[in-house]
Structures are given as structure tokens and as C-alpha cells.
Amino acid sequence: MLSQRVSKHEDIFFLREHNDYDEPRDYFLIHHRYCSFNETEEREIEFIEYDFFATSIFCEKGKKKFIIDKLNDYHPYGNIPSEKIDLFSGAVRFFPPEDVIELEAKTSPHRDDAEKCS
Numbered sequence: 001m002l003s004q005r006v007s008k009h010e011d012i013f014f015l016r017e018h019n020d021y022d023e024p025r026d027y028f029l030i031h032h033r034y035c036s037f038n039e040t041e042e043r044e045i046e047f048i049e050y051d052f053f054a055t056s057i058f059c060e061k062g063k064k065k066f067i068i069d070k071l072n073d074y075h076p077y078g079n080i081p082s083e084k085i086d087l088f089s090g091a092v093r094f095f096p097p098e099d100v101i102e103l104e105a106k107t108s109p110h111r112d113d114a115e116k117c118s
Contacts, residue, residue: 007034009074013052013104014096015082017064026064027087029054030071031096033104052104054096 014031032055036048059067072079081100096104 006037007032009071010076012071012075012080014100015068015071015080016054016087016096017068017082017084018087019084023061025061026059028057028064028068029087030057031100 011033012030013033016029016031018027031052033050033052035050037045038048040046057064057067068082083097
């Protein structure tokens with residue numbers, strides 16, 4: 001059986017950049033919505049859940065700004081909200097800040113399910 005998460009460019013709602021001035025490579029997280037689908041025993045596709053998660057992006061040193069600029073250039077809602085923190089510290093959080101989660105829940109195209117996530 002097939003199980004898949006589907007996310008589109010406009011589903012990105014928050015960027016968390018690593019303060020990586022002293023690292024050998026660049027690193028950031030994109031927080032985005034996704035829809036999860038499953039194939040049933042009858043070979044039909046069914047919607048399972050709507051949620052959000054973070055994807056880690058590692059890239060060549062100096063390329064992070066270029067990649068983030070491209071994400072912002074093509075994002076249908078303007079610049080994606082972001083923050084810069086040390087992602088390797090003991091207090092790293094893979095969830096966006098609470099105010100961003102609340103904003104996501106209020107503005108999501110899948111609002112009912114997003115409110116369940118916050």
C-alpha cells in the first residue's frame with residue numbers, strides 16, 4: 001500500500017535559519033503544511049490527515065541566501081516569515097514559535113485541521 005505526504009511551494013509558512021557563520025555548510029529548516037494520503041485495500045486513495053512539519057535543508061556554504069531568496073521570490077504570499085537561531089543548540093525546536101503556529105491555524109486553507117495541530 002502506498003502512503004505519501006504531499007506539500008506545495010505555497011505550503012511553506014516559516015523559515016528557521018541556523019546562525020552558521022562558523023559552520024562548513026549552510027543549514028535551515030522550512031516549516032510547511034502537508035496532506036497525508038494512503039492507498040486503501042481497494043486501491044483507492046484516501047485522505048488521512050492534514051498537519052505541518054519541518055524539513056531540514058543542508059547546502060553548500062554561501063548558497064543559503066540564494067535558496068531562501070528563490071523561495072521568497074516564488075512564494076505567492078510574499079516573504080516567508082523567518083528567524084535566525086542556533087539550530088544545533090540543546091534547545092532546538094522543530095516547531096515554529098507559538099505565534100506562528102497560531103497564525104498558521106488562522107490563515108490555513110485547511111483551517112479546521114490546522115486548529116487541531118496547534
